Amino acid sequence: MTPRAAVLDLDGTLVSGDGLLPGARDAAAAIRERVEAVCFLTNNPTVPPEAYAARLRDLGIEAAPAEVVTACTATLAYLREHHADDAVYAIAGDDIVAQLRDAGVSLVADPTACECVVAGYDPDFDYDDMHAALRAFGDSGAVGFVGTDPDRTIPTPDGPVPGSGAVVHAISGVVERDPDVVLGKPSVETAGIVAERLGVPAADTVVVGDNPATDVAFGERAGMTTVRVRTGLGRADGGPDADVVVDDIGAAVRVFREA
Structure with a gap:
């Protein structure tokens, strides 16, 4: 080959x-x-393809935005196909939330008003987020559950740190439900x-x-x-x-x- x-x-x-x-x-x-x-x-769902391509070019690697596919790229594509008109509650960091908003995803601040939960990397993930997940899913099985990617850890120069998968698994554990899909x-x-x-x-x-x-x-x-x-x-x-x-x-x- x-x-x-x-x-x-x-x-x-x-x-x-x-x-x-x-x-x-x-x-x-x-x-x-x-x-x-x-x-x-x-x-990595936190950096848009355009910014990733620009970062690579700054480092001397030829790259165009269309050549970059991120976990958030896949997440947005999945939402467009399966949850296009749904109210989405994001348990994710600001960089991911900004990409969802820029793509026209209908984001809600009240977890009880959502029809789909998107979970992803969030360095500030805490107890309140797990509580919000419980409120979002409640007793209804109709709320969608989407993970941006499965990476429990991500490599850094100082060693691995928790990634999106850690957040997805924490939510899955507290609501006793597997995600419908994990992208990336x-x-x-x-x-x-x-x-x-x-x-x-x-x-x-x-x-x-x-x-x-x-x-x-x-x-x-x-x-x-x-x-x-x-x-x-x-x-x-x-x-x-x-x-x-x-x-x-x-x-x-x-x-x-x-x-």
Whole structure:
């Protein structure tokens, strides 16, 4: 198989904190030269694609907004399809709420008035949020429950910190109900968005990421070749084995040369 497209994770694969991981700039350029299409795919729901693309360009990596798919991208697409006219109560940080509002989602401040709850990354998540979730769902099974992404932890230069998945699981535990859907990687909904953006068959696509439970699982589920880098989370537990394991994104370039 000669790769025609690349799906590149960001945090822990290309990016660490506000900077690039060693060799990331050259690796991204080398991969882009060898494929027809590139998608930067992240489970970070807090940064809009336009801002992510601008951040990557500032760091020296060529990127257009249409090439960036985030967990919030997938969440908004799901809401448009399944909850287009619903009143939504968000248990999420300000950055996510702003994207929902900018996309025209009908947000409500009263949890008892909602028809759908969206849960995502929130560094200020607390007891009051769990209480709001109880009020939102009450005894009704008709209220939708959407998680932005499953990442219980996210990599940072100082080690992992709780992510959206921690918030989703806390809410799920207190209301005794699983989410209707959790977007981001490895969801099939996100895979559909990526496939549409790339315009290349999954069998001709290579996904590179650090997280077995999200990046590798996403690629395996979508039928892509999977490459795991040991940067970021870089653990082999908690997800399927990748087709190829390398030290970093620089070493991943050889997959595009040799495949």
